Amino acid sequence: NQSAGYCAADSCDSAVRTTSPSVHAGLERRDPGVMHLLFGLCFLPLLSATLPPTRPSQNFKIEELGDEETARDGVRGDVRKRQAQAIDFQECAAPNNRTGHCRHLEDCLIPEYTEKYRENIKHFCVIDVKNALYAGVCCPDDSASKTLSTRQILSRESPIDSRIVNSAQSNLAQSNLCGSNGKKTDRINAGEANYNDWPWMVALMQYKKFKRSWVHFCGAVLITETHVISAAHCFNTLKWQDIMVRIGAYNFKKANEFPYTDYKVRAAKIHEDYDKATNENDLIILSLERPVKFNKMVRPVCLPSPRSEDVTTLVNQTAVVAGWGATSFGGPASSTLLEVSVPIWEHEFCKGQLTQVIHDTTVCASAYEGGRDACQGDSGGPLFFQRPDGRWTSIGVVSWGVGCAAKGKPGVYTRLTSYLPWIAQAQKEMGAFTS
Numbered sequence: 176n177q178s179a180g181y182c183a184a185d186s187c188d189s190a191v192r193t194t195s196p197s198v199h200a201g202l203e204r205r206d207p208g209v210m211h212l213l214f215g216l217c218f219l220p221l222l223s224a225t226l227p228p229t230r231p232s233q234n235f236k237i238e239e240l241g242d243e244e245t246a247r248d249g250v251r252g253d254v255r256k257r258q259a260q261a262i263d264f265q266e267c268a269a270p271n272n273r274t275g276h277c278r279h280l281e282d283c284l285i286p287e288y289t290e291k292y293r294e295n296i297k298h299f300c301v302i303d304v305k306n307a308l309y310a311g312v313c314c315p316d317d318s319a320s321k322t323l324s325t326r327q328i329l330s331r332e333s334p335i336d337s338r339i340v341n342s343a344q345s346n347l348a349q350s351n352l353c354g355s356n357g358k359k360t361d362r363i364n365a366g367e368a369n370y371n372d373w374p375w376m377v378a379l380m381q382y383k384k385f386k387r388s389w390v391h392f393c394g395a396v397l398i399t400e401t402h403v404i405s406a407a408h409c410f411n412t413l414k415w416q417d418i419m420v421r422i423g424a425y426n427f428k429k430a431n432e433f434p435y436t437d438y439k440v441r442a443a444k445i446h447e448d449y450d451k452a453t454n455e456n457d458l459i460i461l462s463l464e465r466p467v468k469f470n471k472m473v474r475p476v477c478l479p480s481p482r483s484e485d486v487t488t489l490v491n492q493t494a495v496v497a498g499w500g501a502t503s504f505g506g507p508a509s510s511t512l513l514e515v516s517v518p519i520w521e522h523e524f525c526k527g528q529l530t531q532v533i534h535d536t537t538v539c540a541s542a543y544e545g546g547r548d549a550c551q552g553d554s555g556g557p558l559f560f561q562r563p564d565g566r567w568t569s570i571g572v573v574s575w576g577v578g579c580a581a582k583g584k585p586g587v588y589t590r591l592t593s594y595l596p597w598i599a600q601a602q603k604e605m606g607a608f609t610s
Contacts, residue, residue, distance in 0.1 A: 264302050267313035270295050275315040277302055283314035296603060301596075310599060352469055354477035354559075354566035360493050360516065365547060368514040370425050370433060373497050375476035375569075376512060377403045378421040379555065380437070381413060389419055389437070391508060394498040394556025396569050397422060397475045400466040402602055405555030406572055406589065407449040407459045415443040420463060423473045427499070427510045436473075439464040442605040446597065455534050457574045457589045459555075460598060462605045476559060477568040479592050489570070490521045494540055494560045496573065496586070500552030504579040508552045515547045517558075520585050528583050536593040538571045545582035549573045558588045 262278070269275030270287040277300040280288060287295045295312075302311040358372050377395035382388070392413070395405035403420060424435040442462040449456045467473055497514040501507060517540040525539035533539070540558055541548040549556070558571035571588030578584060591598075 263314075264311065265300070267300050268298065269313040269315040270298050271315075273315040273317065275313045277311040278314040280310060280312050283312050285314070288312050299603065352474040354562070354568055355474065356567065359565075360495070360561045363493075363495055363514055363516040365515045366513060367509075368425075368497055368512045371472050372514065373512065374423075374472055374474045375567075376424070376497055376556070377405075378424045378427075378435075378499055379405060379409060380419040380421050381417065382419075389421075391421075391427065391499050391552065392418075393552070393554045394500070394573065395420065395461070396557035396559075396572075397467065397473070398478060398569070398598075399475055399602070400469065401463045403461050403463070404572060404598065405459050405461065406574055407445045407457045408451065408454060408574070409555045410443075410445065410459060411451060415440050415459075415461060420461060422467055425512050436467075438467070444601040444605060446594070453532055453534075454575050454587070455532075456536065456594075458572060458594055458597070460601045460605075462602075476557060477562075477566050478595065478598070479568045479570050487522070489519045489560060491518050492560065493517070494519055494558050494570065495567075496540070496549045496553065496556065496558050498549065498553035498556040498573070500554075500556075501550045501579070504550065506550075515549075517541050517547050517586070518543065519560075525585050525587075528585060529577065529587075531577075533587065536590050537574065538588045538590040539585035540571070540588060541576070541580065541585045543583070545584075546580050548576065548580035549586045550576075550579035 262282070263276035265277050267275055267277050279302065287298070298313045300311040300313055354375075356372060356374055358369075375397045377397050378391045379393040379395050380389040381392050383390045393405055393409035395403040397403050403422075418440060419437040420440060421435050421437050425433040440461045441464045444460050446456040446458045449458070469475075493516050495514060495516050497512060499509050499512060502509065502513070520539040520541075520543075522533070522535070522539065526533045538558070553573045554575075556573045557569040558573065559567045559569045561567050570591055572591065574587050574589050576584065576586040
């Protein structure tokens, strides 16, 4: 068996699994047919249809500039042929008691939002365009930014300004840091990852009295200095108040050589429509007790734009899954972070390979021939994809699967583009961190 995200096809059981503690070829995911999820990814989905489209501070869509598809008007097209225009939406109350209009964040890059995000989160608003929700901020009518849009129209060859990418997230994903580590897709091992390859990887830990120690049970991914997302099924039998969030971890048995930091959780939100029986909406967001200090070993992953990283455009592209899960179905968890590359499956084809219901809010990925997959213990961890600019974007959360790394049996992940507004709204409901 090979570690780091995959197991030999002949060693993988075909039983339905919920991915829990390991990322390797063979990471197990749970099958909706099996009413039981093996703890893994706790990710949070969003129910955009229920969000009032014009209410300030409701969900917003986290959109990245520079993609070839602009989500602003919900229409796919060649950005190079589009004209950059700043658009005013509904009236709202701007910072410092000024009147203003809701705008896309990249069209209102004033200090109140670029430098003092947390203090002004209450001035975020929701933009509804053709039933698509977008992140917005209340831009003062007297702002200099009203006269000139800072939105950039970028082609594939255009340089991407790190201050603009992920601008709708601003501090939410520390746009100058998110998804950057220098590693290339063609350098992915099917086994142990290199130290510091994936600085956004998070381990969820529970205390085992009989071992008198904290033990890994699921994965997660860092998306901001105070938020991680994981799989809701990881908390089917656990309370979030009883866990630790371990950030910066690599090898649990060599803490002196590879230091990490544990954080308590101050708030959490499981998707309202999470279904334990089918694993639909298998998402959770956790708010940390204190902010994480970003450095070379710790930084957030980028979140996708709703259109540019839509899985329909990524079919057969290579993604990566990582975690501390098992390397074979029912096997022991790994103490060292594992990684494996997996192709993204066409959704209808995926549906035809499994007898369980495959929701449109999921994405399927694993080696078609078997041998590379997520497995038990990898649940809640991210499925991430490298953009043309080199940054890594999380497009899924490990949810379930049939056995681990079995031929023709893909791993099933919660599709993040389906839940961006929900994630943003959940962050807002939990409130900005205050020391």
